[in-house]
Every structure is written in C-alpha cells, then in structure tokens.
Amino acid sequence: MVFRRFVEVGRVAYVSFGPHAGKLVAIVDVIDQNRALVDGPCTQVRRQAMPFKCMQLTDFILKFPHSARQKYVRQAWQKADINTKWAATRWAKKIEARERVMTLGHLNSDFVSFEGFEVR
Template sequence: MVLSQFRFVEVGRVAYISYGPDAGKLAVIVDVIDQNRALVDGPCSGVSRKQMNFKALELTSIVMKIPRGLRPGNLRKAWEKQEVQKKWDSTTWAQKIANKKK
C-alpha cells in the first residue's frame, strides 16, 4: 500500500463515501466506468459492490495495490493484508470524524 501526495482517481484508491445510503463508510475503487462514475466495493465496511458517482466520493491518500476488477473475496483478503482500516484509523481525518460522533 502506498500513501500518495496527489489524490488521483485510480484503481485501488480508497475513498470515503460522503453522502447516500453508505455515507460515512470506506470503499475502494475497483474499476473506473467513465469520467463521472466508478465501481466501488467496501469489503470490510459493509459497502456492496456498486457504481457510484465521483461527487459522492472523497478520495483518501490511501492506495491499495490491486488489479482492476478484483473479485470481492480476493479484495477482502487484500484489504486485510494491507491493513487499510488500520491506516485509515491513524489518519487525522478519521480521528476528526470519530471526535464529532462523540
């Protein structure tokens, strides 16, 4: 896993869902559909695989090393192996969100 200085839309980019039914959850971009939408999946955060508009996503600096279109089971293994949730919890962004919920 790589922490990137620039937040480009790319396969493997972890995103925070800002609104909609899955607001407040993390998902990873599995495939880019077009200039407005991406296929996302959140294997450990409860987000089912679906297409989402980029307006509903806030890109994080966390990038997973995964191939395009990775299946959900293998994505879950990669998520756990690369400790995405642990990396997210250590960011100041996640800590601010946690403090607001208190």
C-alpha cells in the first residue's frame, strides 16, 4: 500500500486534539519536522503554529502559493468547497455519529437497554 497523504503546502488536515479539536485547517507553511503553520479561515482557526501530532492529514489539497495570506487561503477553501466535501466523507460521518452517541449517552446506558429486555 502506497502512502499518498504527504505533508505539503495546501494540504487540509483534521485537528484531532487540542483547543481546536474537530476543526479543519490548511497547511500554509512547514516550519520544521514537528510543526506547521496552519490556517482555518472558514473554521474559525487563526493562523498559528501547530504540531503534526495534533493533525491528521486528509485527501484534500488546496492550490495557493507558499506562505499565502489568509485572504487567498479563504478563496481557495471556498473555491474547492472543502466544508461540503468534508461533510460528505465517511470519516466526518463517523465522527458525527460518535458525537451523537456521546451526547445521548444517558439514553444509551445499560439500564435503558435492560429495561428494553425486560419489556420483551
């Protein structure tokens, strides 16, 4: 199996943990082997340095120049329609389903399932 998700300028990444967990960002510049300069103009993430450990790379790549300003990143983001493409992926649907189960955790408890068995 060939690895196809390389760290590159324009790659869209999912932030898995930290203060911006659950949001998408675009890699604007690679600082060093551990960090990248990221920007999420349409996901309310300000431009900042973020470690690669926090990010999971997606299949989406935006076309904008190296170290582009936020205006150009936003234009590329909206032109590629990343938010709707992300919402249509299986990855996003799994995350949404997991969050739905966690918010309804009190309804999916063992006691509720026990009551269901008792009724049958």
